[in-house]
Amino acid sequence: MTADLIIHNALVRTMESAAPEAPGFGPASTAVAVTGGQITAVAGDADVLALAGPDTRVIDAGGAALVPGLIDSHMHPIWGIELTRGIDLYGLDLEGIRDALAKEAARLPEDAWVCGWNLDHNAFDGPLRGDLFDDVLGGRPLAVVLYDLHTGLGNPAALAAAGITGRETFDDASLVVVDEQGVPTGELREIPAYLLLLDAVPPIPQDEYIQRLQSLFSTLNGVGITSAVVMDGRDKHLDLLADMEKAGNLTVQLHIAMWHQPGDGDERVAQIISQLGRSGRGWRVQLIKMFLDGVIESGTAWLNEPDTCGTGTHSFWKDLDRYEEVTRRYVEAGYQIATHSVGDAGVGQILEAYKRVGTASAAGAPNRIEHLEVLTDPDISNLAETGVVASMQPLHMQWRAGDGTDAWASRLGPHRSHGGFRVRDVLEAGGRVALGSDWPVAQYDPRLGMAWARLRRTPGNVQAPVFEPEQRLSGYEALLGYTRWAAEALGRGDLGVIKPGATANLVLFAEDPAETDGDALTDLPVLLTVVGGEPVHSALA
Structure with a gap:
């Protein structure tokens, strides 16, 4: 049977071994053949290229590192599509958050919700409060999810729109946080609590x-x-x-x-x-x-x-x-x-x-x-x-x-x-x-x-x-x-392995990710990604 896809001239990390020096990674493994969405051969170039037919797609990896799909x-x-609505507040301090929310509010209609995500607990010197941003929102409701995905924050306008009063009870330890007067601060601890807020936002x-x-x-x-x-x-x-x-x-x-x-x-x-x-x-x-x-x-x-x-x-x-x-x-x-x-x-x-x-x-x-x-x-x-x-x-x-x-x-x-x-x-x-x-x-x-x-x-x-x-x-x-x-x-x-019979999920890196310096790893080019035998990403020349 001829292969549908062959990747050769590669440094193959099969990941079958417990350690890199053990069998399963060496110069003999330089090519992989894929047929019907499965890996059908892992060997040297000559043996694998012999499986090519007239319709086989053959990719020369140019010495790049082939590893199992991550x-x-x-x-x-x-759910993340809903949670990442609006602006990304990653890494911003309180003033940076206020500035970002003000710009977002300025571009939206007067009755629109202002949404954000990735808010950092460390941006606040004291308790979380939604009303800290009211003066930059122009009366708009605010719904924000903190980076932990276990905490939400809304301003008074948003809480009112969602019908959140501070008297809510839950089947778990979720909590609508209130101040000494029993008024919600805007902090909503755990998912069931902040879903009360997010469910009030118009759906995508x-x-x-x-x-x-x-x-x-x-x-x-x-x-x-x-x-x-x-x-x-x-x-x-x-x-x-x-x-x-x-x-x-x-x-x-x-x-x-x-x-x-x-x-x-x-x-x-x-x-x-x-x-x-x-x-x-x-x-x-x-x-x-x-x-x-x-x-x-x-x-x-x-x-x-x-x-x-x-x-x-x-x-x-x-x-x-x-x-x-x-x-x-x-x-x-x-x-x-x-x-x-x-x-x-x-x-x-x-x-x-x-x-x-x-x-x-x-x-x-x-x-x-x-x-x-x-x-x-x-x-x-x-x-x-x-x-x-x-x-x-x-x-x-x-x-x-x-x-x-x-x-x-x-x-x-x-x-x-x-x-x-x-x-x-x-x-x-x-x-x-x-x-x-x-x-x-x-x-x-x-x-x-x-x-x-x-x-x-x-x-x-x-x-x-x-x-x-x-x-x-x-x-x-x-x-x-x-x-x-x-x-x-x-x-x-x-x-998670490269071996005959495994699902043909593969990634071709420009260099070996196991050996690339940790500080350089984040910029290591991904040249090719294969899912179920089908290339779904390619940055090959």
């Missing part, structure tokens, strides 16, 4: 939504992403993906985690169970996503000891027995479970629950914990013992300050903050790790994610503070975190 283990690409037209999603997928292909775990699946998203795939516009393979909220009853559990396995050519429902805590910056992470503000002592779930009950039902139905926990108390609770209900799906995909920013030594031992995956995002350290004055470190205090993001410790203990971005919390570019995992500081700035340098990963380990380890975290042996 997998982002934690993203919000679909469907055509625009799809166009923006297509553009995002194309951009992800351009940085080497071929597959992603979607951590907020909802019924409407599945219908949207089915429509996009019919039109041929789905160029990233998606592993969908259906979102279960604490208030979801047995009827909703049954509905979600019925969705297991729903799929198209490029997407599949296979996970459940739940939250057991929030984030450190707002005091909603669940910690073994209170933070420096006296908060962080409670689970997001009011009924932990119910959390374990629904986890058991989903595991028995065949789902893989992904539970969010930033804090160590939450991590410990999840691990104990997984031990009781099952540490993997019926298909063998390991259950997971997302984020794990603070871990105890027993947590790390339990991760190794159970095989539960630590799905981590080292690039979230970008909001930390070297002097510990940022919201994350100041809440934790010096002892705990200096033990954050213990990815190396998890690996050394024999645990499993997968890496991702959590976009739009952080940038989606996996080159940036790998650089942060390797450097533990801002890439390109050798003077930047280094956070816990003993937790650095090697270049090869960082690449494993976005390839084979990420695939194993999904229970998939056909992704």
Whole structure:
């Protein structure tokens, strides 16, 4: 059988080995053949080129590095289209935010909502307040999501339009923050609270939504992403993906985690169970996503000891027995479970629950914990013992300050903050790790994610503070975190590696990303991206 696609004269990183010097990477592997969306040969040029026929597309890599398609283990690409409405407030101080909002308001009609995202907790000297921006908005309602995606902010006009009074109650630990007089400040802690605000904003037209999603997928292909775990699946998203795939516009393979909220009853559990396995050519429902805590910056992470503000002592779930009950039902139905926990108390609770209900799906995909920013030594031992995956995002350290004055470190205090993001410790203990971005919390570019995992500081700035340098990963380990380890975290042996029978998801880098200097990695050109055997991005001459 002749090949559909051949890439030759390449430096092939198969990622089958535990270390770069082990078998699986060497001069004998210089070419790959693809047939019917699968890799059918990995060998030297002569052997692979012999598989070419008259219709085979043959690409000379010119000595560039061919690696498995990159997998982002934690993203919000679909919901992210709604969350990234308006202006990006990344890196701005309070005056910069006010100026950006004023310019945005000036270009909008008088009755339009002003929207923004990526707002930084560190921009505020005191409590978050939406009315700090009223004088630059011209009476317009304001809806902003902070970078953590666990906090929203609205001004009085927006709160009034959404009918938010401060008397709202929730099935979980979400909160509409009020002042001493019981008046909402505008801060909305956790997703159910700020969805009250976002649901009042006029929806994005469907055509625009799809166009923006297509553009995002194309951009992800351009940085080497071929597959992603979607951590907020909802019924409407599945219908949207089915429509996009019919039109041929789905160029990233998606592993969908259906979102279960604490208030979801047995009827909703049954509905979600019925969705297991729903799929198209490029997407599949296979996970459940739940939250057991929030984030450190707002005091909603669940910690073994209170933070420096006296908060962080409670689970997001009011009924932990119910959390374990629904986890058991989903595991028995065949789902893989992904539970969010930033804090160590939450991590410990999840691990104990997984031990009781099952540490993997019926298909063998390991259950997971997302984020794990603070871990105890027993947590790390339990991760190794159970095989539960630590799905981590080292690039979230970008909001930390070297002097510990940022919201994350100041809440934790010096002892705990200096033990954050213990990815190396998890690996050394024999645990499993997968890496991702959590976009739009952080940038989606996996080159940036790998650089942060390797450097533990801002890439390109050798003077930047280094956070816990003993937790650095090697270049090869960082690449494993976005390839084979990420695939194993999904229970998939056909992704994240270059071998016969594997899905033909491939990325051609100008140089070897495992060997490129960490500070240069973010600018390493992506020459070609292949998804399911089809080139979806090319910067080749």
